[in-house]
Amino acid sequence: MLLQDKVAVVIGAAGGLGRSIALGYAREGAKVVCADLREFPSPAGFEEDMQVATHQAIVHDGGQAIYVPCDVTQTEQVTGVVAAAVAEFGRLEILVNSAGVFTGLGGIETKTDGDWDHTMAVNAKGVWNGAQAAITQFLAQGAGGKVVNIASVGGVVGLPLEPDYCASKGAVVNLTRQLGIDYASRGINVNAICPGAFRTAMARAAWDDPQVREATTAAHPIGRWGYIEEIAGPAIFLASDLAAFVCGQILAVDGGATAA
Numbered sequence: 001m002l003l004q005d006k007v008a009v010v011i012g013a014a015g016g017l018g019r020s021i022a023l024g025y026a027r028e029g030a031k032v033v034c035a036d037l038r039e040f041p042s043p044a045g046f047e048e049d050m051q052v053a054t055h056q057a058i059v060h061d062g063g064q065a066i067y068v069p070c071d072v073t074q075t076e077q078v079t080g081v082v083a084a085a086v087a088e089f090g091r092l093e094i095l096v097n098s099a100g101v102f103t104g105l106g107g108i109e110t111k112t113d114g115d116w117d118h119t120m121a122v123n124a125k126g127v128w129n130g131a132q133a134a135i136t137q138f139l140a141q142g143a144g145g146k147v148v149n150i151a152s153v154g155g156v157v158g159l160p161l162e163p164d165y166c167a168s169k170g171a172v173v174n175l176t177r178q179l180g181i182d183y184a185s186r187g188i189n190v191n192a193i194c195p196g197a198f199r200t201a202m203a204r205a206a207w208d209d210p211q212v213r214e215a216t217t218a219a220h221p222i223g224r225w226g227y228i229e230e231i232a233g234p235a236i237f238l239a240s241d242l243a244a245f246v247c248g249q250i251l252a253v254d255g256g257a258t259a260a
């Protein structure tokens, strides 16, 4: 198993991509701290077992996991999650930043200060908070570690009518590169994944609108949206020793969308 006995924090683990990553890490032998604002998946999501919290699913399958409530915009709550991981499992080796929000499609003239502030607080500051808490712990332990940031194709190309979202994900992409170089020599690998369109609660409105759904499908050369299970493999790779020489990189998992 690729993550045997590793201790991982997944922020944004309640549903969608974070849930798939947490479950994938546990299948690879990791002990997982599932952090999120909510314990259970959003009813807007596509999970078939949404009455089961992510940590419960892991424990049910024989793994080790706990849930820790966390608002990723609040620095002390994020450091609290890392402290909880250390208290429960003794150390921290992996942190995934998957919490995110999307305020909806609209030109900048339709967006409010609140849209910008909320998007930047969760998607950008949240990733900053997670990386800072994890790297501080990794440095104290002195044995390296892995940070996996979930950015978006919207962090490397402009997506129509997503100004606040694209700005926040661009921040994640370049923060990843920056942290990747600062800590490479200390065995800390900071990398990001840029997902294309996946069916999750966040993408519910796009999926439910036939026009947007079709346009989104057409933007992916593979000819379909991603299945959330397809994010786990790349996230496992970046959290594993297989990625020891991968530093500050941005991996698109997007059915070819940004290669087109």
Ligand SMILES: NC(=O)c1ccc[n+]([C@@H]2O[C@H](COP(=O)([O-])OP(=O)(O)OC[C@H]3O[C@@H](n4cnc5c(N)ncnc54)[C@H](O)[C@@H]3O)[C@@H](O)[C@H]2O)c1
Binding pocket: 011, 012, 013, 014, 015, 016, 017, 018, 035, 036, 037, 038, 042, 045, 070, 071, 072, 073, 097, 098, 099, 100, 101, 122, 150, 151, 152, 153, 194, 195, 196, 197, 198, 199, 200, 201, 202, 203
């Ligand atoms: N679904 C897609 O098509 C897609 C595409 C590109 C990038 N992403 C990114 O993937 C990540 C996961 O999104 P998803 O698609 O799984 O959506 P999702 O809505 O299913 O999951 C997001 C999770 O983040 C949590 N969250 C929101 N605000 C939070 C906060 N302040 N503190 C802690 N947790 C908070 C939510 O409760 C939820 O469980 C996000 O960063 C998103 O931007 C998604």
